[in-house]
Amino acid sequence: ESGERKAKVEKMFGFMDAFLKNDSFSLQKDILDHVEYTVARSRFIFDDFEAYQGLSYSVRDRLIERWHDTHRYFKKKDPKRLYFLSLEFLMGRSLSNSVINLGIRDQYADALNQLGFEFEVVAEQEGDAALGNGGLARLCACQMDSLATLDYPAWGYGLRYQYGLFRQIILDGFQLEEPDYWLNFGNPWEIERVHVSYPVKFYGTVEEEGIQGQTIKVWIPGETVEAVAYDNPIPGYGTRNAINLRLWAAKPSDQYDMESYNTGDYINAIMDRQKAETISNVLYPDDRSYQVALQINDTHPSLAIAEVMRVLVDEEHLDWSRAWDITSRVFSFTTHTVHAEALEKIPVDLLGNLLPRHLQIIYEINYKFMEELKSMIGQDYDRLSRMSIVEEGAVKSIRMANLSIVCCQIVNGVSKVHLDLLKERVFKDFYELWPQKFQYKTNGVTQRRWVVVSNPNLSSLISKWLGTESWIRNVDLLAGLRQHVSDPDLQREWKMVKKVNKARLAEYIETLSGIKVSLDAMFDVQIKRIHEYKRQLLNILGIIHRYDCIKNMETSDRRKVVPRVCIIGGKAAPGYDIAKKIIKLCHVVAEKINNDADIGDLLKLVFIPDYNVSVAELVIPGSDLSQHLSTAGHEASGTGSMKFLMNGCLLLATADGAIVEIMEEVGADNMFLFGAKVNEVPALHEKGASLKAPLQFLRVVRMVRDGYFGFKDYFKSLCDTLEDGKDFYLLGYDFASYLEAQAAADRTFVDPEKWIHMSILSTAGSGKFSSDKTIEEYAKHTWGIEPCKCPF
Ligand code: CBF
Numbered sequence: 001e002s003g004e005r006k007a008k009v010e011k012m013f014g015f016m017d018a019f020l021k022n023d024s025f026s027l028q029k030d031i032l033d034h035v036e037y038t039v040a041r042s043r044f045i046f047d048d049f050e051a052y053q054g055l056s057y058s059v060r061d062r063l064i065e066r067w068h069d070t071h072r073y074f075k076k077k078d079p080k081r082l083y084f085l086s087l088e089f090l091m092g093r094s095l096s097n098s099v100i101n102l103g104i105r106d107q108y109a110d111a112l113n114q115l116g117f118e119f120e121v122v123a124e125q126e127g128d129a130a131l132g133n134g135g136l137a138r139l140c141a142c143q144m145d146s147l148a149t150l151d152y153p154a155w156g157y158g159l160r161y162q163y164g165l166f167r168q169i170i171l172d173g174f175q176l177e178e179p180d181y182w183l184n185f186g187n188p189w190e191i192e193r194v195h196v197s198y199p200v201k202f203y204g205t206v207e208e209e210g211i212q213g214q215t216i217k218v219w220i221p222g223e224t225v226e227a228v229a230y231d232n233p234i235p236g237y238g239t240r241n242a243i244n245l246r247l248w249a250a251k252p253s254d255q256y257d258m259e260s261y262n263t264g265d266y267i268n269a270i271m272d273r274q275k276a277e278t279i280s281n282v283l284y285p286d287d288r289s290y291q292v293a294l295q296i297n298d299t300h301p302s303l304a305i306a307e308v309m310r311v312l313v314d315e316e317h318l319d320w321s322r323a324w325d326i327t328s329r330v331f332s333f334t335t336h337t338v339h340a341e342a343l344e345k346i347p348v349d350l351l352g353n354l355l356p357r358h359l360q361i362i363y364e365i366n367y368k369f370m371e372e373l374k375s376m377i378g379q380d381y382d383r384l385s386r387m388s389i390v391e392e393g394a395v396k397s398i399r400m401a402n403l404s405i406v407c408c409q410i411v412n413g414v415s416k417v418h419l420d421l422l423k424e425r426v427f428k429d430f431y432e433l434w435p436q437k438f439q440y441k442t443n444g445v446t447q448r449r450w451v452v453v454s455n456p457n458l459s460s461l462i463s464k465w466l467g468t469e470s471w472i473r474n475v476d477l478l479a480g481l482r483q484h485v486s487d488p489d490l491q492r493e494w495k496m497v498k499k500v501n502k503a504r505l506a507e508y509i510e511t512l513s514g515i516k517v518s519l520d521a522m523f524d525v526q527i528k529r530i531h532e533y534k535r536q537l538l539n540i541l542g543i544i545h546r547y548d549c550i551k552n553m554e555t556s557d558r559r560k561v562v563p564r565v566c567i568i569g570g571k572a573a574p575g576y577d578i579a580k581k582i583i584k585l586c587h588v589v590a591e592k593i594n595n596d597a598d599i600g601d602l603l604k605l606v607f608i609p610d611y612n613v614s615v616a617e618l619v620i621p622g623s624d625l626s627q628h629l630s631t632a633g634h635e636a637s638g639t640g641s642m643k644f645l646m647n648g649c650l651l652l653a654t655a656d657g658a659i660v661e662i663m664e665e666v667g668a669d670n671m672f673l674f675g676a677k678v679n680e681v682p683a684l685h686e687k688g689a690s691l692k693a694p695l696q697f698l699r700v701v702r703m704v705r706d707g708y709f710g711f712k713d714y715f716k717s718l719c720d721t722l723e724d725g726k727d728f729y730l731l732g733y734d735f736a737s738y739l740e741a742q743a744a745a746d747r748t749f750v751d752p753e754k755w756i757h758m759s760i761l762s763t764a765g766s767g768k769f770s771s772d773k774t775i776e777e778y779a780k781h782t783w784g785i786e787p788c789k790c791p792f
Helices: 003-013 024-038 048-077 094-101 105-113 119-123 135-150 254-263 266-278 305-314 320-330 346-353 355-378 381-387 400-407 416-426 428-433 445-453 456-466 474-485 486-513 536-551 554-560 577-594 615-623 640-646 659-666 677-691 695-705 715-721 731-749 753-765 772-781
Strands: 083-084 089-092 129-131 156-157 164-171 173-181 192-200 204-211 214-220 223-235 242-252 292-297 329-335 343-346 395-400 409-413 438-440 523-526 563-569 605-610 625-628 651-654 672-674
Touching: 024 048, 024 105, 048 223, 048 242, 083 135, 089 135, 089 242, 089 615, 094 105, 094 119, 094 135, 094 223, 094 445, 105 119, 129 305, 129 416, 135 156, 135 223, 135 242, 135 445, 135 772, 173 355, 173 753, 192 242, 204 355, 214 305, 214 355, 292 305, 292 320, 292 772, 305 320, 305 329, 305 355, 305 400, 320 329, 320 355, 329 400, 343 346, 343 438, 346 395, 355 381, 355 400, 355 428, 395 400, 409 416, 409 772, 416 428, 416 438, 416 659, 416 677, 428 659, 445 456, 445 640, 456 474, 456 486, 474 753, 486 605, 486 615, 486 753, 523 615, 523 731, 536 563, 536 577, 536 605, 536 695, 536 731, 577 605, 577 715, 615 640, 625 640, 640 651, 640 659, 640 753, 651 659, 651 731, 651 753, 672 715, 672 731, 695 715, 695 731, 731 753
Parallel strands: 083 156, 083 292, 156 242, 292 329, 329 409, 409 438, 523 563, 523 625, 563 605, 625 651, 651 672
Antiparallel strands: 089 129, 129 164, 164 173, 192 223, 204 214, 223 242, 343 395
């Protein structure tokens, strides 16, 4: 850049805020301008949705401004960057989060008010960006928020799926799936970069060519698809920094077009173009410097390893060892599972057809690794074959986790327990070889989204009692609540906030299902993906037991029952039959209980359909108790528990995943713990059929089996999974201690002072589970990056 231009830019930094003003009049004008010129509706007549659009474009302008300044600043300072690769980002809604992070929520609320609209109503118009399945994907969204807030020079890379996670429709209690057309009404939060596009090649052959006496491999691809960038600015809180989440969309390339036209077959040409649009792939950033860190979020983006090697060897003509040296120093790998059988494998036939050169490179990596391994462990063929990147067998496959471990300098689990399981079971062989590679980084969630945005009343209360809002960036300050825990004023106000949130949730439940619930009841919630290991079935069987007990009580004893509203929500994978049966069971049980006049307000069961991020934002603040029931050793971390904890909900949980660390922070006596421990589970599995389930358990299973709730034949296979010797997830074994934990929760609930005390201590102890903490750990111990704060 010329000196003159540089000076100009420097000067511009002095006028950072001069472009877009944030006073009420300017905001009103911006909103109206966008309604009129971007949305093309009259500024005199527009509805809530159009107001949402106008408002969002006006917020986006401010995001873009910060985004530009941040990138300009990063360019100037040129710090080491992080590129975070993930195939899933579950962002949810953007509006409220953006205005809060930009520090202009109240100004916008006021501006909208002047225009005759209400911020909350307008914000409700936004759909969720659900580009992911569950915990792993939402974790990435929290981590992006923390990266921006903590001023780290980072980019996220992912895919811009046309359709998000399916919408769950419940028809007669059965789950049906509908496509999520999330882009149908436009997406004001993204910026399409038509000029930022890269060809992504597939198929074809690899040929050998001689150049200057050397033989090199040349890949002649068969098809090319263009990856086009869509940028999504991510604002930090309390900083000018806004980072980028770049999502790639697959589009047909011109080259592709030409081939189609040559055939003269117009219809097939169009069909082929459509095919290209359905393809998605991950690209690495076009940055030649190795002052970067590349984070692979689970094995899904791990083909990036072979791609970086291909570029360095085939296009940059580096020799193999230099290319390997660079590649193995920039990549790190986070694994999110404890299930060895869930580790991703790609059949060699498929990969060889689609990406022949990448397959060759993986073979070469494996060959060199096997040679090195033999020199270290000798001819132990069992171990060699377990550790090989290539799995021989009926379907020869590439083990993507092995590829990632071999290549990456750091492999991390997502909780302390998870690391132990990786070391002892899942990656035992690798751990023994390279113990120094293995770490854990406990997951975290962002307090901005999960308290400030979704629970503004609690957020204000916390700030009031801490005397500062700084906890929103410095989460350690939450611990300061401990000193006020016994203050009756705080307890009263805390209780009041919960009541208001419960009222909001009760209203939502009534609108959804017509069921009226009592605010005096304990709101007991389990929301997460439906999976056998997460044991929603244990919850439902516990509810049946409660129902059965109430039914069989003398009427006078019913007065002693602690009323409960049990709330369950979550999606089952479309092909996961047992999970779908669990959803149906929940509905038939609910039908029975909710319509039983003997029961009334003592027990209600509600299934919340289409659980997603914005539903969670409503449900979590209104919950008293939340359940995390995974069979010990099955949940790598779990992040839902952390969101509830921050919101002062008490946890009823097994000692699994991050719960073990939550116990350390909050104290086991402030939670309701139950069930087998991680180290007891293998021995229990060995006992198999000799493990006898308690009578209460057999009774409730029998009620389902015998058709007490109808659908006898349909539930047979579900009940079969609970038979002695088949009960892999140990529902029968854990049932008695589960009921004890539930009884302890009841006893505590009737002592409101004690409950509030535990609730305040839960929030106070939640600081460790902020994604800010996780990101700081990664930055220091994995990525080696430093904050780079754009000046105001
Ligand atoms: O690490 C984030 C989350 O990832 C999962 O959801 C996953 O998809 N593998 C795990 O199941 C969670 O335990 C974990 O918290």
